[in-house]
Amino acid sequence: MKHFFLCLLLLPLFALSQSRSSKNYDICIYGATSGGVIAAYTAAVQGKKVILIATGTHVGGLSSGGLGYTDIGNKYVVTGLALDFYRKIGEHYGKLEQWIFEPHVAENIFLGYLKNKNITVIYNRSLVSVKKNNNAITSIALLKTYSNTVATMNVNAKVFIDCSYEGDLMAKAGVSYFVGREANSKYGETYNGVQLRDKHQFADGIDPYKIPGDPKSGLLWGISSDTLKPNGTGDSRVQTYNVRVCLTNDPANKITITRPIDYDSTRYELYLRMIQNKRPTDLPMYISTMPNRKTDINNNGGFSTDMIGVNYQYPDGNEATRRKIIEMYKNYTQGLFYFLGHDPRVPENIRQLMLQWGYPKDEYTYNDHWTPQIYVREARRMIGAYVMTQANCEAKTTVNDGIGMAAYTMDSHNAERIVVNGMVKNEGDVQIGGFGPYPVSYRAITPKQNECTNLLVPVCLSASHIAYGSIRMEPVFMVLSQSAAQAAIYSIDHKTAVQNVNVSAIKKVLLNNPLADGSTPDILIDDNDKTHVIIQGNWLPGKNGYGPTVLNSDTTDASAKSVKYSPEVKKAGRYGVYIYSSSDNKKPFQINVFDGKQDKKITIDPTTLQVEGQTSGEWIPLGKYTLPAGRSAWIKVSTIHPTDGIQADAVLFVPER
Numbered sequence: 106m107k108h109f110f111l112c113l114l115l116l117p118l119f120a121l122s123q124s125r126s127s128k129n130y131d132i133c134i135y136g137a138t139s140g141g142v143i144a145a146y147t148a149a150v151q152g153k154k155v156i157l158i159a160t161g162t163h164v165g166g167l168s169s170g171g172l173g174y175t176d177i178g179n180k181y182v183v184t185g186l187a188l189d190f191y192r193k194i195g196e197h198y199g200k201l202e203q204w205i206f207e208p209h210v211a212e213n214i215f216l217g218y219l220k221n222k223n224i225t226v227i228y229n230r231s232l233v234s235v236k237k238n239n240n241a242i243t244s245i246a247l248l249k250t251y252s253n254t255v256a257t258m259n260v261n262a263k264v265f266i267d268c269s270y271e272g273d274l275m276a277k278a279g280v281s282y283f284v285g286r287e288a289n290s291k292y293g294e295t296y297n298g299v300q301l302r303d304k305h306q307f308a309d310g311i312d313p314y315k316i317p318g319d320p321k322s323g324l325l326w327g328i329s330s331d332t333l334k335p336n337g338t339g340d341s342r343v344q345t346y347n348v349r350v351c352l353t354n355d356p357a358n359k360i361t362i363t364r365p366i367d368y369d370s371t372r373y374e375l376y377l378r379m380i381q382n383k384r385p386t387d388l389p390m391y392i393s394t395m396p397n398r399k400t401d402i403n404n405n406g407g408f409s410t411d412m413i414g415v416n417y418q419y420p421d422g423n424e425a426t427r428r429k430i431i432e433m434y435k436n437y438t439q440g441l442f443y444f445l446g447h448d449p450r451v452p453e454n455i456r457q458l459m460l461q462w463g464y465p466k467d468e469y470t471y472n473d474h475w476t477p478q479i480y481v482r483e484a485r486r487m488i489g490a491y492v493m494t495q496a497n498c499e500a501k502t503t504v505n506d507g508i509g510m511a512a513y514t515m516d517s518h519n520a521e522r523i524v525v526n527g528m529v530k531n532e533g534d535v536q537i538g539g540f541g542p543y544p545v546s547y548r549a550i551t552p553k554q555n556e557c558t559n560l561l562v563p564v565c566l567s568a569s570h571i572a573y574g575s576i577r578m579e580p581v582f583m584v585l586s587q588s589a590a591q592a593a594i595y596s597i598d599h600k601t602a603v604q605n606v607n608v609s610a611i612k613k614v615l616l617n618n619p620l621a622d623g624s625t626p627d628i629l630i631d632d633n634d635k636t637h638v639i640i641q642g643n644w645l646p647g648k649n650g651y652g653p654t655v656l657n658s659d660t661t662d663a664s665a666k667s668v669k670y671s672p673e674v675k676k677a678g679r680y681g682v683y684i685y686s687s688s689d690n691k692k693p694f695q696i697n698v699f700d701g702k703q704d705k706k707i708t709i710d711p712t713t714l715q716v717e718g719q720t721s722g723e724w725i726p727l728g729k730y731t732l733p734a735g736r737s738a739w740i741k742v743s744t745i746h747p748t749d750g751i752q753a754d755a756v757l758f759v760p761e762r
Contacts (some may be wrong), residue, residue, distance in 0.1 A: 139158055237279070486568055529681055683725060686722050694751040
């Protein structure tokens with residue numbers, strides 16, 4: 106048996122290349138997504154022999170693939186190494202945490218995790234087959250991605266974790282899964298299946314035909330001839346994908362957007378129809394600004410970067426099918442940018458706006474400055490030991506084996522573009538929120554025991570289409586992947602099936618050792634912690650804060666009001682102290698920090714706080730303090746004037762490491 110190491114161009118890691126060989130590992134992780142990297146690091150830092158399989162040359166998935174404007178929902182759900190990732194991003198930009206970032210910054214951090222523990226990473230390898238014995242995977246066979254050669258290597262492991270966006274390992278292991286949208290009747294839901302709604306929709310009256318008013322002339326490009334089914338009807342359609350694009354308007358860093366080879370302006374005719382009755386003042390897309398004059402571009406409106414209806418074959422497609430679809434999205438998106446900047450039928454103000462932007466010279470230098478990661482919003486979804494549904498999102502059903510939390514809106518993008526009453530309409534977009542953080546069941550990342558006993562699936566997890574739309578956020582994938590790795594360790598150490606893992610023991614490890622390296626954990630006290638919080642005066646429970654609740658002072662009551670937080674400091678030392686303040690907090694308030702010896706008074710003006718990204722607020726630093734062990738230290742939030750309307754939310758103590 107021979108093996109050698111190849112230095113992968115522009116990646117500071119070594120990739121192991123083997124010819125028809127086998128290697129033995131404790132844990133094999135398929136899919137170098139953000140979750141895959143976190144799972145690999147979690148297991149490796151605790152002494153397990155780990156291998157991570159990347160289907161391309163890119164690590165970090167969407168988190169380093171252009172989605173730099175993080176979909177959070179509520180920061181409360183981001184824990185462990187997922188939070189550590191955003192702290193490392195923050196360190197790069199000079200803050201405690203940062204949720205908006207450039208792609209190369211994220212990718213370098215993911216590579217740093219892998220390099221730190223010298224984790225074996227196999228690049229450019231795809232799954233060929235899976236061998237099982239007694240419902241357990243014994244080995245997987247890999248070949249070079251996008252090649253027709255025979256398998257180049259086998260990987261043997263005790264436990265496997267599928268962290269891919271597509272669920273290929275899960276599928277080839279014979280685990281049950283679903284593609285598409287269940288009927289509402291399947292799980293007693295109301296937002297699943299076909300949904301014709303008002304968001305990201307065309308206005309009434311937009312003609313779908315090549316010759317307006319003439320159905321015989323045929324439909325414009327991108328419109329399906331299918332007939333609209335009743336709301337709630339199940340089908341195999343998949344919500345649309347797009348590309349989260351990083352562009353720049355910095356002249357020194359900008360590469361001009363040129364005409365793609367297969368450019369076809371008829372793909373964008375619907376945009377011209379859409380703007381005929383209303384002259385646009387902005388580009389048809391979300392342009393979320395990143396540091397250093399860069400963007401994270403996402404779909405917005407009836408016609409945008411979502412290319413609807415071409416991805417149905419992607420989840421179960423072979424490599425050739427997927428490669429074709431990925432190329433279609435790239436060509437469509439680059440063509441859209443060119444169209445908006447150069448087609449004379451586009452209003453002049455829109456053309457000038459588009460021409461400001463170009464591809465960044467310093468991003469994806471190994472891939473012609475274009476992200477290698479398509480936004481696979483949803484592919485296969487496992488039908489596991491427990492299925493998360495709308496009832497879980499809305500807290501109508503709560504699980505007791507949660508190993509991570511989710512909090513995002515039930516979010517589905519459109520799944521088809523059709524003709525309704527002679528007008529073009531999009532169908533499938535759902536955006537329903539208004540609920541707080543909720544637990545994700547451990548059973549939702551495990552297959553049924555009679556299907557596979559040593560596989561965990563934290564990304565293509567067991568959830569209905571509409572529940573998956575809430576769970577499917579990058580921070581949550583990282584949290585669930587760390588939990589999966591911890592469960593894999595338990596399974597190996599106790600020689601038990603993943604379904605028989607002691608979930609309480611896993612949760613305890615995740616709480617007490619969140620960074621997996623034995624370091625001292627943060628101390629977080631939320632306002633609803635009755636053990637560590639003392640409330641004086643009248644405070645009213647509210648939402649839109651950190652975690653499930655926030656306290657609002659009663660402005661009709663003239664008595665003094667305060668909230669006192671007393672941390673349980675297990676290890677004496679130096680701590681950075683922070684208080685969370687949301688954009689709803691408008692009045693100045695007083696903070697008292699007692700470090701066990703001295704009481705420091707601080708006045709906070711929350712109106713000066715700059716809240717960035719999809720979040721309710723930010724952590725305000727209160728300084729660094731040396732705290733003794735025990736409960737002698739405390740923080741108190743008070744109104745300056747008794748009838749001031751202020752908020753009291755969470756406080757945080759971060760140990761120096």
